[in-house]
């Protein structure tokens with residue numbers, strides 16, 4: 226099979242092929258992607274997350290020291306000594322696991338401390354913690370929204386939010402488009418019991434920020450509630466890193482604040498912060514919470530330490546922003562299209578799947594770890610290389626990447642020849 230003639234979309238459902246036949250065809254596709262050295266997924270790291278990462282080369286078997294532009298660990302808290310020490314201590318005190326689901330014996334004092342801490346950090350009355358951000362978003366929406374309700378959701382909202390809307394009516398609005406949001410709200414105003422506007426604070430593939438102040442204002446005009454997913458915003462956006470509501474001056478006005486512990490907070494898990502009543506409801510109706518073993522003690526302890534670090538070490542955030550501003554200015558000066566990105570997430574829009582795969586292959590060979598984002602994850606004309614920065618990338622590392630991108634950009638006809 227010639228993989229360049231297909232995309233992942235072609236294998237989502239193949240008419241007339243059962244699961245085994247479909248899996249076989251998809252495997253043939255993957256084999257050819259690998260043969261062309263375009264397979265840049267699941268690269269195996271041999272060291273922790275950091276600006277430089279040791280990565281096993283899937284094609285040569287050698288170990289590469291790569292500049293890591295593939296991590297969502299923007300503040301590099303996964304490797305922060307206080308975060309590691311707190312996890313180690315909890316591991317020794319409580320053991321490796323929580324032992325049960327939260328309602329039936331799995332809850333420990335660290336879970337309660339973390340719930341209180343994240344609620345306070347987000348300026349909400351209460352919070353509930355889950356073992357994954359996907360599970361918290363999907364589980365929350367599945368338990369809250371029913372047939373009589375409607376989800377008015379940004380078209381680029383994360384998959385976990387979209388999957389969470391399977392029990393309800395869904396009206397997508399154009400990405401970050403306030404007119405589109407308002408016209409849908411006008412139409413659904415009197416038709417549904419609950420109207421919930423759902424957005425990401427920072428969009429994971431585009432790095433742009435939701436205009437949350439305007440979104441809240443419009444939602445309130447039409448009697449709708451607002452839920453924001455702060456996965457990529459917590460810890461970085463807003464003067465004190467409290468996220469998009471802080472950045473947009475609407476703290477306390479967002480009804481449901483969701484987030485993950487897996488990105489800036491450097492571990493794994495998710496949370497929902499809201500009023501006490503919603504949190505109580507989720508404790509007893511959110512199936513991904515109730516029927517899933519509680520967060521491991523060492524993760525909970527590391528997360529408590531990570532929130533302390535965010536609150537007490539603003540220089541981590543300041544340095545990240547220095548890196549973001551330097552990298553953005555230089556990529557834009559070179560002539561790259563970064564869409565509307567304003568954060569540590571850089572979508573370098575190339576608009577051609579093949580060129581994206583080729584450039585990622587070449588970057589890999591130059592020891593630069595960046596991810597391809599292709600159709601159907603994004604429209605074909607928006608195919609891109611996704612790079613994300615960390616607080617402790619050095620100027621030299623960023624310059625190495627900029628030089629490589631300049632050379633490759635010219636070679637593949639993305640930048641003008643000089």
Ligand SMILES: Cc1ncc(COP(=O)(O)O)c(C=O)c1O
Pocket residue numbers: 357358359360362383385425429454456457485486487493494495
């Ligand atoms: C915007 C957004 N929400 C939710 C999630 C899911 O979070 P987790 O990785 O903690 O399951 C992600 C992660 O990819 C994300 O980017």
